[in-house]
Amino acid sequence: MDVSKAIVILGKTGSGKSSLANTIFGEELFTIDHTINSETEKCRAATKSVNGRKITLIDTPGFFDTDRSEEDMKPAIVRCITECAPGPHAFLIVLKVEKFTEHEKAVIDKICQYFSEEVLKYATVLFTHGDQLPKGKSIMDVVDQNEFMKDLVQKCGGRCHVIDNKYWNNPRDEYRSNQFQVEELLKTIDKTVLANDGGRYTNEMLQTVEAEIQQEEELIRQSSENMSEEEIRRQARDRAYKKLIFKLAGVTTGALLGALFGVVVMVGAVATVLKISSEPVQLRHAVAKTVGVGLTGGIFRGAVGASGTTLGALTLTAAVTGAVKGALTGYDAAEGADSPQEAVKRANEAVQEEAQSFLDKTNDVLESMLQPKSKQSQNLK
Incomplete structure (x- = not known):
């Protein structure tokens, strides 16, 4: 079967x-869609x-827009994960x-925040609106004039x-030709795939999602006859997405973005949630304890992170543990919900309650530490 090269297009809303x-x-x-709203609300x-x-x-929608609601973006990110599994x-x-x-x-800062060095081995920077290139200049001439773009490239x-x-449909200059530039772009992608030994970019999270899709494919094959492999794959992706x-x-x-684009701590955290979410409740809670209930700072990071807040002062280890614990808390709370919206609401309420509990305990400890020594001595007596 002729294998198609999967290419994910990323950028802010309005970039083309x-x-x-x-x-x-x-x-x-x-x-x-030429209205003021995003041209791509869903991943296609x-x-x-x-x-x-x-x-x-x-x-994809504008994953790196700085003004998009995180909750609005989540379904599109999950759809992107299922569309490109086991990896682009x-x-x-x-x-x-x-x-x-x-x-x-x-x-660009947001892109660099979520992209691991591994992902960048598979990435090409593509500029649109080439008619704005100064006369006689190449795109690299423009890139070299800006440190941020130069660093990304x-x-x-x-x-x-x-x-x-x-505008570049009937140009006199070969460089300013869509036909020429598309072929050059495809050649670059060919070289990129070859440099990566013909493989896809993948990670633990994408492989876990692929396993879920393959399970759905097998179920569809057992219940359906005369269905093409392409249609089986499409239906399996839809089921896995839900x-x-x-x-x-x-x-x-x-x-989710960190796990998709290779931030190691997020890959592990999200993959762990996916792997154990179908296991018995007792096992999920046992794993939650194993991955670090004792690291209260990490628990707090996960709880706060799952409600859409960040706390940069915590250590990387605490963040790993917290991400897993917070995600598990959210998953348990969301179980039984009738819709994704209700699931998110339940998850947010649960992790916020856990975060507030930790804050209250932390404040008590800090107040005790800040008391004058004499008062602390009296308290001890």
Whole structure:
């Protein structure tokens, strides 16, 4: 069977991700919404042969938008995880050719926050709105003028291209040609796949999700006849997505992004939740104790993190433990909910209650430590 190269398109809202996918495919397979709202509220995927290569483009919402609600983003992130499992062959980080502002810097900072060095081995920076390139300049000329963009491109192995979804259709200059740039981009992806020994980017979390999808595929094969493998895969992904939404209701958006893009502590935390969420309740609680109920700082980090708050002062070890514990707390609380919204509400209430309990205990300890020594002595008597 001809294996399609899976390519995930990432970038902020309005950067031209959906238009880029249509430009690469040479037809409008992705709907463009020109209203003020995001053009892609849901993660979408399409497959087609382009210049002799079979590719699947996975178009995503603005994962790195700085003004999007975390809870609004969670379903789209889970959908992206199921669409690209067991892992994509490449990532395209989409930015606009424009004057670099603090907003663009914030987006790049967020990308660097969630992307591990491993992910960047599979990533290419792709600039849209190429008509804004100064005359006689290449995209690397523009990149070299900005330290933040230059640093990101360097981390991606120097892989960088430019395209113009609107104007570069009948150019006189070969460089300013969509046809030329698409072929150059696909060549870069070919080289990236070859450099990574033909493999996909994957991690424990993506492999765990793939195992869930394969289980669903087997169930569908047993109950359905004369169904193509492509349709079986599609239905299996849909079933897995619905299950994962509930299983991951207590996990933060940040943890999901970190797990998808290779932040080691988040990969382990989210994968642990997925693996044990189908086990008996007694086992889940036993695992929760094993992974660090004794590290109260970590528990607090997980509880606060699961309710959408961050606390940067805690150690990395505490964060790992807390992420797992907080996610488990959220999962247990969400069990039995009638909808993802109710599951999230239950999870947030549970972890907030746990966080408040820890805060109260911490305040008592701090007040005791801050008392004058003489008063502490009296208390001891």
